[in-house]
Amino acid sequence: MSDPNKEFDGIRQGDNPLPEWWKWVFLGCVIFAGIYAVYFHGFSNWGTGAYYAAQIEDYEKEFPNKNVKIESNDGSNPFRGNQGAISAGQKTFQTYCVACHGPTGEGLVGPNLMDKEWLHGNTDLELYETVMKGVPMERTKLGRGPMPPHENSLGSEKVYQVLAWLASKNLELKPSK
Ligand code: HEC
Structure with missing residues (x-):
């Protein structure tokens, strides 16, 4: 074999x-x-x-400093008047807010942000709360739809930047009461 x-x-x-x-x-x-x-x-x-x-x-x-809280004593926006923050905020607004508030913030589904009327307050602190937490449907004043929260998508730093831009455009937005 x-x-x-x-x-x-x-x-x-x-x-x-x-x-x-x-x-x-x-x-x-x-x-x-x-x-x-x-x-x-x-x-x-x-x-x-x-x-x-x-x-x-x-x-x-x-998403810089997504979870970092910028503390300011009276709730006023620490980025007020900061040119870098204002232009960064404008860019963020163009990306996240225009769909509802219109390209110049004059309003669409969401209310006009450039006029003198404020549904949820006109201080930095009140706007910060509104943009971070959003407005759930049951608390809306217009009833046209909820304002989405941005605390996770943008975080405090970017929200303060957007509000710095808004404050540079709308003088009715006050630092504090
Ligand atoms: C999906 C649509 C939508 C998006 C996106 C949105 N908003 Fe709103 N927003 C609304 C609506 C609707 C209201 C009004 C709620 C009500 O009827 O009370 C509102 C209300 C507000 C208010 C309160 C206005 C006032 O008169 O008191 C502010 C400030 C605001 N939005 C800022 C922003 C910013 C800044 C962004 C982007 C980061 C943003 N919103 C993105 C729909 C939107």
């Missing part, structure tokens, strides 16, 4: 050596893998750690 490793079902194993070129390619792969592993773990920033850190950085650029 012949060796089953050499012949099976009429198929014969040749036991030829691997071709020279194949061995060199194999050796090349092993060397490359070694160098690559050292480079990847030791010197590159291609790992998931760096990628994750970059993602966090991007996120924080978009």
